[in-house]
Amino acid sequence: MKRLAFIRNSIFAQIVGWAIATAAVITFGLWLLTNATIERSNRQALERAVDVDLAGMVDIYASGDREELTKRIKDRLALAPRNGDAAHYLLADGRGRRIAGDLTQWPGLRASTSQAADIRITSGNLAFARATQLGPDLKLLVAHEYRDLSTLLRQVALVFLTGGVLATLAVALGGWTAAHRLAGRLERINAAFRQPDDLALEELARGSAGHDEIDELTAHSGNALARLKRLAAAHRETTDHVAHEMRTPLMHLDNRLVKALAATPDAETAARIADARTEIRGIIRMLESLLDIAASEARRGDRHGLSPVDLSALTARLGELYADSAEESDHRLILDIEAGVAIAGEEMSLTRLVTNLLDNAFKFVPPGGTVRLTLRRGPVLIVSDDGPGIAPEHRDGIFEKFARGGSSLGTEGAGLGLALCRAIAERHHLEISLAPSDKGACFTVSPEFRH
Template identity: 50%
Template sequence: MTLEARRSIFSRLVLAAIGLSLALVLVLWFVTHQTVVTTLNEGAAKEVDVDIAGLVDIYATSGLDELRDRIADRVALTPAEGRTPHYLLANDAGERLAGDLTRWPALDPMVSEAGAIAIGEKSRGFARAVQLGPDLRLLVARRTDASAAVLRNIAIAFAIGGGMFVLLVALLGRLAALDLQRRIGRINLAFREPGKAVELIGVRGRDEIDELAGHSARALERQRGLMEAYKETSEQLAHEMRTPLSHLDNRLLKALQAEPAPRVAERLVEARAEIKRLVQTLESLLDIASSKSRRGDKAGLLPVDLSAMVTSLCELYSGSAEETGHSLTWEIAPGVMIDGEERQLSRLVTNLLDNALKYVPPGGKIEVSVGPGPVLVVSDDGPGISPADRKKIFDRFYRGQGHSHDAHGSGLGLALARAIAERHGLQLTLEDCVSGSSFRLEG
């Protein structure tokens, strides 16, 4: 059984039904077995008691010789039905006077004791002993081991019938479970791929599951409508903010083209840089919101060669690293694929590389590795991240107290990287390091 099957509630229900059915069959067999055994024993006891009553009457009316003759006749007669009878007529010393049994069992004739005895070497029987006179005792027995065949046949019948019953329960349970699993699977698919939710809206409510499917579909449709409205509002807001900022930047550019005084020109350049930073911050916030809103949504994801993409980025950044005095090395396993948006994944990696180049002093080492999983690791030997910053490093607008040689930045790089990772169903974490820092992205 696969791990998924073991974890499925429907598989567990089928197994529980099979176990319950098997337990029920075993209980019924046990009750039937005990009932048959009790009935057979009671029947043997009645036969013995009736036989004893007749022999006692013969002894009382006709004497010892007649009793011995009657016992001999009964021993010689093999009954067509019922249990084979056995007898022992003996004196008080246990010496046989008549019958086919040779040894007196541990039964007290003075109290008409009854119980199970051995008959021969392999057979068992039910017997009762009675005292006929001062020096005469009688034992009458009926074999009960013949009932073992009856019990064996009952056990076989229960094994065959019970097995068919358990198989029928398993089959019907599995068919019912598959139907439930299929219906629940449609609901889960709608949550994994919201575009499928519309297929559930037309489902007629046969039971609670169909009702749940309808409610889920309508909730997903409302959520999608809200997210589209949110996206539209965000894009409109971004457009309304970009437009005046763009106009302001153009005016500042025209002012610079007029060749103002050096001090004024310096301030105009700083203002244009602030405008650019505001636009970048706005775009990063919109990207973070978009990635978080699409977390777990696989729509639009296509196979991406992560190995080729990271290799290309490392080659692109190697020139910048050389100019800033950093050592950038990479070890990329070939053919590592992932379903995703290549542009977003590329931005995630560049944010990690930018973060390393920003905080690692010149002369430091930056290492990048990609392996199956996929697993991407970007590590460095820089000043590292203080324990106080570790829990907040992925928060928006949070900038640690590290030794950054770049005073600029909005504190959104790592927040955006994590949002992109979550949108692709990946985890971006900061690993514990003795020195430097190491960011690990894995599925």
């Protein structure tokens, strides 16, 4: 199947296919031209033979008389043709009545103008004939049958078929060899784009031994990828440094607030300190979520670091954990997990994806509501609930950063949970969507649709 997909999608395979088709069409065209040339040459030779034969008969009549011409016609008819062009004659009076020859009926050619045309002789064969006027009451018709070219044409067709097959095979072999070499050289570029590791980038930057356009493209691609990788590394280093510099003072501030609470302040001060700690922890969580989103988006399509993950076991384990807390919060959790569902991914990221969707569901579903976790092969992960759902005006941008669903429950958040879910899904070649539902919200995670 992969080979068929390569043949169908590869530009080089298409070029080879067009080259083979062109070679076959040219060969067929040359065969038609050769056939037409042979038939035209045969007719021209036949016309010349008839004209020469007729001119000889006219000379005989001019130097002798009608009896002499009649005798020569009988002599000609008595001789078997050696070249395969059977000759036929008709000497007739002014009304077309036969005087001599093997033809019995005048074909209707005008002798006065030496008219020539193809006629059917008595045996039914096709012949080329020309008539001429010998005297006021005497006219002559000379006809030669067309040669049987079927054997020659079959031989020519066999030659062209053999030559065409050999030429097509040569074009196919040469084109496929060239296309395979070009495809191999371009595959190095594609492989480097799919997984831009240092070794692949070094090989691209060095280029090949040649100096054609592909080598130039290879070198430029390697240099560009190396620059992008350096920029991405510098960006990650900067963001990590900024995050560290922001997280550290926030953690120190939180520790000071803990010490302030330990000093047993009055109730109002303690409440304000607790609110400040809540805001600090919210800022830290928002900062970590933004970093996780950026990291997942930066590694989208990168297969490095992915390993087989038993998604069935992972979701079952998380479902059991959430089932206990669901009872405490007066919620009902229904698990519908198909066994044996696996995916190539990062287990920690996939765990974060499932927990974010479950947290989002339990946060917006009122007590007494139901949350359903479903897993099917594909993989297809569905988290649905019977809560208030997503307001129509918020559905389009629900997966954007800092977007909120507008729930009436009064719950608050940074609006980064679903954005992180989308980034993790895209990292694993999945897509997350908000499916239509009669009640509540229904989030579906399924394989990406490739155009």
